[in-house]
Amino acid sequence: MSTGDFQFLLFLGTLLFMIGATGVLIRRNPLVIFMSIELMLNSVNLVLVAYGRALNSLAGQVFAFMVIVVAAAEVVVGLAMVTRVFRAEHTLDVDRLDEMKD
């Protein structure tokens, strides 16, 4: 893998992470926010794998698998929470879920 490819992969990872972060910040639907979080996680996976390749180490790929497992578990918990919140509040607009202030 050439240096140019590696730099491109890092650039792509950063871009995906920022898109994901922006999505988390500006979207109101929790499902979309989840998708954005997945995007951020996967951008990190990309960077991990790219580093693993560049440094000729397996550790990057091992961590990427780890992240995938955690992301799957997180989605399970997160979606369960979303359904519970919807049942309690009858809305999925996160801007109206501001009880934390009180």
Added chain:
Amino acid sequence: MSQGFVTTVVLLVLGFPLIGSLINAAFGSAKRRGLVNIVGTVSIGAAFVVSAVALIVMLTAASSHRAVTVTLWNWYVVGGSLSVAFQATLDQLSIIMLLVVTGVGFLIHVYSVGYMEHDEGVARFFAYMNFFVFSMLFLVLAADLVFLIIGWALVAVSSYFLIGFWYERPSAVAAARKAFITQVIGDVALVIAAFLIVTNVMSPIGTHIYSLSMPTIFHNVASFQYGSSTVTWICLLLAIGAFAKSAQFPLHTWLPDAMEGPTPVSALIHAATMVTAGVYLIARFHPLFDRAPIIQGLVACVGIGTSFMAGIIALSQVDIKRVIAYSTMSQIGLMIYAVGMGAYAAGMYHLVTHAFFKALLFLGAGNVIHAMHDEQDIRVMGGLGKRLKITEKSFLIGSLALSGIPLFAGWFSKENLLGYGVLNGPGHVALLLYIIGVCINVLTGLYAFRLWAIVFKGEPQTARPAAAHEAPRIMLVPVVILAALSAIAGFFLWWPVAFGSVRVQDFTQFLSPVFTSITSGPLAHEPGVASGWIGMLVGTAMSLIGVGGALRLWLRREPDAETVASRIPRFITQLSMHKFYFDELYDAAIVRPLRAVAKWCRKLIEPEIMDGWVEGVGIGVDDLGNTLQPFQSGLIRDYIAYMVFFALLFVIIIVGVVVR
């Protein structure tokens, strides 16, 4: 006397009044008057019985085995360097104080049952009185300076409670405060003296275990030179403590004001016991005073000076209790003079007889005040002798004893005391002090019989004396007993008596082991027989002149007292009437400047600096809260945004600072 016996005596003597005080404080009330009266008097009576038993046991022991010090409680020991233990000494000196405090105290407590009959605060009164007796006994028994100081402060605080007993009277509260503050000056002096003793008196013999145990102090002080500056400073501070407690110049102004308290309080605390604690202190610390001739001289001069001044003031006062208060100040001045001259036994002897006749005079005055429905001004009295026959006779005996008329108690003690000074002490000064002393005899006779004549003789000045009635029996019995003691105590203490195995010595001999066992300075030697006789004759003559003068001036009124007073230079009568302007002086020199500082603080420091600072903190926190409050929106989105922002900031700082 065995250690176990002394321990028992100390615990019982201290325990009875303390328990009495606690019971009255916890369970007493005006509704349970009977219980309060019984607990209050019996506790002191029991302590007196124990003291009397202790005296008899002491007399059966050989005179060298009469002083026993026991350790009751180790308060704290700091790693082999400082130890403070509650030690109590039962010796000839403390047993006399025990007997006076509990004996006279018991009579005064019995009297109080009658005097406080209509007072709602009777339980509080007896709780305080018992507590006072406890404190006073604690003070005289303590053989460790730390505990002596604790007792010293406890009697001051009980005196404060009792002077301010009628707390709804502003004048009583002010008097209580004045007495307490003045006494605290003495307390502080004593504490500093204790510091000096710890740092200086303990080192010379090489031990590093500091202790304030008085036998140790007296043992160690023997290695100091006569006139050593360390001992002089310690004695000066001890003397200041004694002056504050015994109302001596310049710390004397609290005593007349202390008459705001109930009359039994004046009799017990401000005549018989607490105010004489200064005399006791100097007598107790005689090994130190014997080594500080300058302070001995100072003490003698202050004593005689206060005595003379108080005698002059007493001549013009019109409040019956204040006259007796100034008389007390004057008599204590004589005792202080005696202990200053090194005549410790003579001073203690006068202390005992004075306790009898002064308590008697105060209780007699209490009967008069009771009969006059709380009137204390002698100008509206007169002719009370016809109404209060027993009180009048007792008061007469008290006045005779006070004036030093031959064969009454005061005569023995006062002439003994003055005679001691004639050829004893440093030359001309001692003679001068003696001359002032016999002049005080004249003054004593004058003011004592002025009071008696104005109150009990002559014509009633208003309608009230004619309606007066004699006090109830419970108030008369203590007065009569005290009158009997004032009449015969002199013989009792003067002549050695022997019956069975109990040997009763005369007072001076009885006390002499205490005052000579460790050391004696050059001043402390017995006066010769000749000087004793001269002193007695001159003193007696002067006392008779005083009494005779008083009877002519105020009883027969030829010449009338007012015409004589008008012939005396005006400034003298003014000084007398205004108590030598000491209250005005202290007011101008201390009270008003302090009050001005306080006002200035109230106006400037308090609102601007203190409040400003405190409020500034509050306002600052409030502002900070208001500024930060909008950031807590409750929206996850905002929180994530902050997180991202600060994470970015962190990365930038890491990259910018650390990596570079």
